[in-house]
Amino acid sequence: MSISPNILADLQQIWSYQFMQNAIEAGTLTAIVAGVTGYFVVLRRSAFTAHAFSEIGFAGAAWAVLSGIPPLAGLLLGSNLGGLGIALLGRRATNRDTQIGIVLAFSLGLGLLFISLYSGYATQTYSILFGEILGVSYDQVLETIVAAVGILIGVGIIYRPLLFASLDEDVAEAKGMPMLTLGIAFMIIVAVAVSFAVQVTGVLLVFSLMVTPGATAQYLARRPSRAIAASVLIALLATWIGLFLSFYTPYPVSFFITAEVFVFYLFVRFVFVRFRWEKISPGTILKSPSDRSG
Amino acid sequence: MAMLEGGREATGTKSSLITAQNLSAGYSGRRIWSDVSFSFGRGEFVAVIGPNGAGKTTLFRVLLGLQRPLGGSILVFGEPPRRGNPHIGYIPQRHTIDTETNVECLELVRLGLSGTQWGFNPLAHHDRDAALSALESAGAADLAHRRLGALSGGELQRIFLAEALVSDPDILLLDEPLSNLDIRREMELLHLVNNVVRTRGVTALLIAHNINPLLPHMNKVMYAANGKMATGKPAEVLTSESLTRLYGVQVEVLKDPHGNVAIIPVEEHHGNVP
Numbered sequence: 070m071s072i073s074p075n076i077l078a079d080l081q082q083i084w085s086y087q088f089m090q091n092a093i094e095a096g097t098l099t100a101i102v103a104g105v106t107g108y109f110v111v112l113r114r115s116a117f118t119a120h121a122f123s124e125i126g127f128a129g130a131a132w133a134v135l136s137g138i139p140p141l142a143g144l145l146l147g148s149n150l151g152g153l154g155i156a157l158l159g160r161r162a163t164n165r166d167t168q169i170g171i172v173l174a175f176s177l178g179l180g181l182l183f184i185s186l187y188s189g190y191a192t193q194t195y196s197i198l199f200g201e202i203l204g205v206s207y208d209q210v211l212e213t214i215v216a217a218v219g220i221l222i223g224v225g226i227i228y229r230p231l232l233f234a235s236l237d238e239d240v241a242e243a244k245g246m247p248m249l250t251l252g253i254a255f256m257i258i259v260a261v262a263v264s265f266a267v268q269v270t271g272v273l274l275v276f277s278l279m280v281t282p283g284a285t286a287q288y289l290a291r292r293p294s295r296a297i298a299a300s301v302l303i304a305l306l307a308t309w310i311g312l313f314l315s316f317y318t319p320y321p322v323s324f325f326i327t328a329e330v331f332v333f334y335l336f337v338r339f340v341f342v343r344f345r346w347e348k349i350s351p352g353t354i355l356k357s358p359s360d361r362s363g
Numbered sequence: 364m365a366m367l368e369g370g371r372e373a374t375g376t377k378s379s380l381i382t383a384q385n386l387s388a389g390y391s392g393r394r395i396w397s398d399v400s401f402s403f404g405r406g407e408f409v410a411v412i413g414p415n416g417a418g419k420t421t422l423f424r425v426l427l428g429l430q431r432p433l434g435g436s437i438l439v440f441g442e443p444p445r446r447g448n449p450h451i452g453y454i455p456q457r458h459t460i461d462t463e464t465n466v467e468c469l470e471l472v473r474l475g476l477s478g479t480q481w482g483f484n485p486l487a488h489h490d491r492d493a494a495l496s497a498l499e500s501a502g503a504a505d506l507a508h509r510r511l512g513a514l515s516g517g518e519l520q521r522i523f524l525a526e527a528l529v530s531d532p533d534i535l536l537l538d539e540p541l542s543n544l545d546i547r548r549e550m551e552l553l554h555l556v557n558n559v560v561r562t563r564g565v566t567a568l569l570i571a572h573n574i575n576p577l578l579p580h581m582n583k584v585m586y587a588a589n590g591k592m593a594t595g596k597p598a599e600v601l602t603s604e605s606l607t608r609l610y611g612v613q614v615e616v617l618k619d620p621h622g623n624v625a626i627i628p629v630e631e632h633h634g635n636v637p
Contacts, residue, residue: 114461225483233478236464236471236511239455240526243427244479245447291467291510294485 072317083316088203092322095205096308098217099269100278104301105224106262107283108293109255113235116280117166118155118256121173122263125151127272128176130197131183140197141212144264147176152256156249200271200323202312209268216265223258231255232293269308274323278304281330288337303333379404380534380566381426386435388421394433395421396587401594403568403583405533408560410577411570413587419570420456422587423536426568427453439534447479452527456538456570460519464512468503468522469494471511475526493529500563501525502555517548524555528563535559535567541576549576556580574601575623601626 073079083089110119129147130140151172158165184194196204205213224231234241234251242248259279266278286300311325379402387397395418403409411419424430425437428444437444439451452475472494477487498504503521506514514522520540527535537556541549557580560567571577574584584600586593586609593600593609600606601624603615613629 112464112466226481228483229474229478229480232470233474236460236466236474237478237526239457240453240475241478243429243446243451243453243455244449245445246479287463287465291465291508292470293466296465 079313079317083313087207088205089312089316091205091207091210092202092312093309094210095213096202096269096312097305098210098213099265100304100308101301102217102220102262103266103278104282104286104304105221105297106259107279107281107304108286108297108300109224109231109235109283110259110279111283111287112232112293113255115259116276117169119259119263119279120276121155121169121176122148122151122260123267123272123275124173124180125176126260126264126267127197128180128183130267130272131180131187131194134193134197135183135187140193141209141264141268144197144267145261148260148264149257151176152260153253156253156256196271197267198271198273199321200267200269200274202269202322203315205268213265213268216261220258220262223254227251227254270323270326274327277323277327277330278308281334282307285330285334285337288342303330307333380440382436382438384436386425386437387433388418388425388430389433394590396590396592397434399435399592399594401585401592403566405566406560406564407566407582408557408580409566409568409583409585410574410581411568411585411587412572412574412577413585413592414572417587417589418592419587420538422585422592423453423538423568423570426534426536427451449479449530450532451534451536452530452532452565453535454520454523454527454537454540456542460511460514462512465510466512467508468511468514468525469498469507471522472497472507472525472529475529490529493531494525497525497529498522500528500559502551516543517545517552520544520548520552521555524552524559528559531563533565535565537567537569539570539572541569541571541573546576553577553580578622578624 084093110116126144126148129143129145129150131143132147133140133143136143154172155165155169158168187194230241230246230251233244234246234248238248263275263279266275270278282300282303285303286296289299290296307326307329310329311322314320314325315322381401381403383399383401386399387394389395395416411422413419421430425432426439426444428446428448439448469491473490475497476493477490495504495507498507501521501524503518503525506518506522509518511519511522523540524537527537535556540552540556544552553576556567556569559565560580568585569577569581577584578597581597583595584597586600586606588609589611591609593605595605601616606614606616606626610628615627615629617625617627619625
């Protein structure tokens, strides 16, 4: 297979492979879900939490491999337990970073133990760590559809209260919003989204779909609905282009996705934003918190 | 709900929106203040003054229904406080919003109205109109499309005021909105709040450390110290006798020609200095 100048013919060629169809479908669904939830992850400064889910999920997946059940089941179990635990700790716990870091390190250690106990092939471990979108089965695509629909409905239901609680927790609480329930619902949504994103990017690279598109989108739009749309679009394009490039090169999809979102983030953060904001309010990007009184 | 309507009808009569009888509050095992009685009517601007830890924020938490009183009775709109009362607007005590929050101000103000609603309706725009008019009232119409993270302290307080006003409340609880503001921004914000109180007939309670900037605007003062609160008209509370009773040490209230007050302990330099 080699790339031709005729993009349409290339796409036809890609689509003629069942594994590429599966990969594109699962990748598209995952990108949409990761783009939507990633916006809130960034808005709530929960990137580290999202990363922790994937590592707790790794321990779960390694355990699942060892026990002969599907890794996805272990991932979901691990990340959801982690999500529940972190949500119950509460968003206010000031040293939560530390606690998450402690749990994260232990989870990775557990995962390592399970892998060393497993006498089989190491490729499964590798694919959990770095993603294996090209190995997604048709059944996994169906599972991803169910999860994506569930997550999008969930986000739709808690959309405004979640936004409110993310921007102004104290007032939202005073207005009677159930903060603990909201926190748990959001963490479960993120845990499920992370578990499916791991199929595409792997445990170690999940940031590239869960955090970078959301972070980039915040610089592109100031209205949450538009920023979420931008976040989804970035995740989608990165996934599609990554799949396309990796089809014609010997390099892994995950690498292309991480590289694309990173380069685009740099462009938006340092080129696009300067050009756009300086017309409105000069120098705001450089302001530190200490300059802001008065 | 009927009681609530009763509270709203009280506009004409001078009956009170907030009434407390022998109220005491604190956390289990630790009483912060006790035996506090007061009553505030519609359109009153009340300054809540006192040192850190005197329980000013606790009073707000009780009014908001976030904390149960330890004793006594408290009625807001004629019924016990309940969490999430849409007729109370609230600005919590806080420092700032993360500088990296790239969300426009209008969105936060909209959420003050629609942020409590579940579900997602991309076509709903009534909250947008209400938010724009609240921004207008708070003197922040020009900030509508600015990023929250890029605002100065004074601008941010105006956005929080708009967020509190957007649900058209009858009571405003403002917890130290003046901290971090320089004298000019302080005066500007007080004028805005005073304007809201007068034009909308809102009852506002404002926590501050220094009473002097508030003197031209306020109708009543609550002075918190020493586990007690003295409440009344400024002329009644800001006297040597009343504050001496409150602090439990001899203090003297001095007035300068402009009406500014200074509260000074008369005893030697030990004891309970405010």
